[in-house]
Amino acid sequence: MSSPTVSVDAVIKRFAGHTAVNRLSLEVSPGGIFGLLGPNGAGKSTTIRLIMGILEPDEGTISLFGSREGSRKLSARIGYLPEERGLYKKMKVLDHLIFLGETKGISRSDARKRAHAWLERLGLSDWALKKVEDLSKGMQQKVQFAGALLHDPELVILDEPFSGLDPVNAQGMKDIVVELAAAGRTVLFSTHVMEQAERMCDRIAIIARGEKVVSGTVAQVKADFGGRHVALGFTHDKQRAEKILADRSLVASMDDYGASAELQMAEGADPEQLLALLVREGVGLRRFEIVEPSLNAIFIAKVGATAATAVANPGVAA
Amino acid sequence: MNKILAVVRREFVERVRTRAFLISTIMLPVFIVLMTVLPALMMSGSEHTSRIAVVDGSTGGLGAKVSRALLGEKLTDAPDAQARYSVQVFPASGGQVADVRDSLIAKTGFSRRGHADAWNGVLVLTDESLQDGKVPYYGDDVGATQSMSKIQRTLSQVLATVRLGKSGVDPGVVVHAMAPADLQTTKVSDGKLTGQSGEESFAVAYFMGFILYLSILIYGQQTMTSVIEEKTSRIMEVLASSLTPFQMLLGKVLGVGSAGLAQMAIWGGSVFVVGSQRAHLASLFGMSSDAMQGFPVPTMAPDLLVVFLLYFMLGFLLYGALYAAIGAMCNTIQETQQYAVFITIVIMIGFFAVFSLIKDPTGDLGRTMSFIPFFAPFVMPVRWSMTSVPPMELALSLGLMVATLLACVWLAGRIYRTGILMYGKKPSWKEVLRWIRA
Numbered sequence: 216m217s218s219p220t221v222s223v224d225a226v227i228k229r230f231a232g233h234t235a236v237n238r239l240s241l242e243v244s245p246g247g248i249f250g251l252l253g254p255n256g257a258g259k260s261t262t263i264r265l266i267m268g269i270l271e272p273d274e275g276t277i278s279l280f281g282s283r284e285g286s287r288k289l290s291a292r293i294g295y296l297p298e299e300r301g302l303y304k305k306m307k308v309l310d311h312l313i314f315l316g317e318t319k320g321i322s323r324s325d326a327r328k329r330a331h332a333w334l335e336r337l338g339l340s341d342w343a344l345k346k347v348e349d350l351s352k353g354m355q356q357k358v359q360f361a362g363a364l365l366h367d368p369e370l371v372i373l374d375e376p377f378s379g380l381d382p383v384n385a386q387g388m389k390d391i392v393v394e395l396a397a398a399g400r401t402v403l404f405s406t407h408v409m410e411q412a413e414r415m416c417d418r419i420a421i422i423a424r425g426e427k428v429v430s431g432t433v434a435q436v437k438a439d440f441g442g443r444h445v446a447l448g449f450t451h452d453k454q455r456a457e458k459i460l461a462d463r464s465l466v467a468s469m470d471d472y473g474a475s476a477e478l479q480m481a482e483g484a485d486p487e488q489l490l491a492l493l494v495r496e497g498v499g500l501r502r503f504e505i506v507e508p509s510l511n512a513i514f515i516a517k518v519g520a521t522a523a524t525a526v527a528n529p530g531v532a533a
Numbered sequence: 534m535n536k537i538l539a540v541v542r543r544e545f546v547e548r549v550r551t552r553a554f555l556i557s558t559i560m561l562p563v564f565i566v567l568m569t570v571l572p573a574l575m576m577s578g579s580e581h582t583s584r585i586a587v588v589d590g591s592t593g594g595l596g597a598k599v600s601r602a603l604l605g606e607k608l609t610d611a612p613d614a615q616a617r618y619s620v621q622v623f624p625a626s627g628g629q630v631a632d633v634r635d636s637l638i639a640k641t642g643f644s645r646r647g648h649a650d651a652w653n654g655v656l657v658l659t660d661e662s663l664q665d666g667k668v669p670y671y672g673d674d675v676g677a678t679q680s681m682s683k684i685q686r687t688l689s690q691v692l693a694t695v696r697l698g699k700s701g702v703d704p705g706v707v708v709h710a711m712a713p714a715d716l717q718t719t720k721v722s723d724g725k726l727t728g729q730s731g732e733e734s735f736a737v738a739y740f741m742g743f744i745l746y747l748s749i750l751i752y753g754q755q756t757m758t759s760v761i762e763e764k765t766s767r768i769m770e771v772l773a774s775s776l777t778p779f780q781m782l783l784g785k786v787l788g789v790g791s792a793g794l795a796q797m798a799i800w801g802g803s804v805f806v807v808g809s810q811r812a813h814l815a816s817l818f819g820m821s822s823d824a825m826q827g828f829p830v831p832t833m834a835p836d837l838l839v840v841f842l843l844y845f846m847l848g849f850l851l852y853g854a855l856y857a858a859i860g861a862m863c864n865t866i867q868e869t870q871q872y873a874v875f876i877t878i879v880i881m882i883g884f885f886a887v888f889s890l891i892k893d894p895t896g897d898l899g900r901t902m903s904f905i906p907f908f909a910p911f912v913m914p915v916r917w918s919m920t921s922v923p924p925m926e927l928a929l930s931l932g933l934m935v936a937t938l939l940a941c942v943w944l945a946g947r948i949y950r951t952g953i954l955m956y957g958k959k960p961s962w963k964e965v966l967r968w969i970r971a
Contacts, residue, residue, distance in 0.1 A: 264770075267773075267774045268774070269770060269773050286774060287774070287775065287776070287777060290774060290775040295774045295775075297767070297770040297774075299767035299770055301766045301767030301768035301770065302766065303543075303547070303763075303766065303768055304766060305547060306543075306547060310543075310546075314539060317535070317536065317539035318540070318772065318776055319775050320535065320775075323539075359771075362771070
């Protein structure tokens, strides 16, 4: 196998007063979708900015495509959608895309052709000659998305690509990301929405407080997490289950969603025993399924409640 | 290189497309034309051929001579210019003078449209006119001082010629003797000729200083504002991922600069056109060309133009880079003011130095300031226009400017690199120093 597309090696980044990224190592191999997961303030955006060469690491090294030249030299091969979306408000949509293409080193005429193609694909052809500020926020985000992909990069880095999109548009973006991966491109994206990552990613890394908590393929992460997990769906008389579910010899931990719950069985406990107890108590069950742990459950178990408290981060947004 | 071009083009096109740019670009030439035409228009009243009736009550054919002199006057200096007067002589002997005069006055002072054959004025010549020089004139334009002094000048010449002729002086000698003096001024400083008329050198020096002062202030601030805009719109991060700070900085300064230069060129061009075409312009508005001579149009020698443009661009880039750096340090326009004021002070010093330089172009002050890169763009073109600057001095001054420019772009690039992604609180001077050293 060739060298990893992105390699982050023992990188440390400090900002006045705190460490945003602490001895973080990541490897993104070519092809597929890599998810960088973590709670708010975990250092996802800082990590991505370090990879993009927008920030310089205090310690450690970053290489892209096996080269230490830095992303700016390699920018023709990389597409980037920053977390902070921004476009020139007064520019016309088409002109803007052409300009973004040019900054990536493709010729003006080529950029124009590609911009038209992308606008067509995103259903924005009618807006090509409108000013950016006349577009809705969702449309602006699509334009920026197109701008990041205009030069057909080998590596696409997307920072929270689906935030702020309605379900229809989010679905559209997702389709494009999946297509990119299918075409052999490498996609690295960050998110704090676990369900999304679980469905899309081949590989993930969960980070919290600037440190890597777990990484690997999704299946691997789940297998390593171990334990037996049960998904419950209630119809009625849920309160009668409370005592049983609070039994620590039976249930190690529970993630309660009200009408449903996901729980991890205690060491040596038998799910069938639990089912029998619930039925005897007369709890109305819609669902009782032995499942793989969800990334969300793993995330919460690994990161814990404390990580949800974002570290104060003055100066630069994390 | 292509990336810088892309940035330059974007800055230029987006700037030129704005309504503000269009309006300011068009309005100034219109304003210049108005400023040129209006005062002249107001002063001159009706600058068209005047119909003058000459009542000749003299015995020596004075009417014919006056008529000939008046008919020789043209409205403008152009060879095909219209005659200033159309004249008709009405001979009248002794007692008839008053009657003829009154009948002509009855046909004087009507608006043109109503009475095509009405008179604008009636001139009464008698033998006494030769003696005491008194020539009565009745007209609708007696309030127009310029017109009156013109008639007076012509009449004085005729009367003097006739008087001298009576004393036996050759008419050729008279014409020669009557030619007016033409004062030709040339500026001298420190015992050296500058080869320029006084008014001209002042106008050019002032004009150059003012243009530079204005354009640096306006476009420098625009550069700064545009950096702030990029920061607030958060587009900076996308740019920073594909462009180096140096590319962004240079592209921006050059782009805003070329938009500025384009505007200046349009303005400068319109001043030139108005200046060279003022005769046409005058006839367009129905005025004499003389009426417009009051408007000074600076002319520039080619070498001066080259020196000026050279310093203009270097100065522009120098200050543009500094303004961009300030923009990178701040988050809002308000914040920038506290830093920008330092630059404004430096520019003001440079600009006001022009005034003392105009008085004393060869002094030590001027020489010293032309070696300080921040002042040289103001000082050097003025010195060049007013004295002969040794080529070595010019070369040294230009060299220092280029070196400082590169240093400033580098410095600004360092600040830019860190500053463009800094949101939130404003950095202290200490932090800025750290950015530069980082």
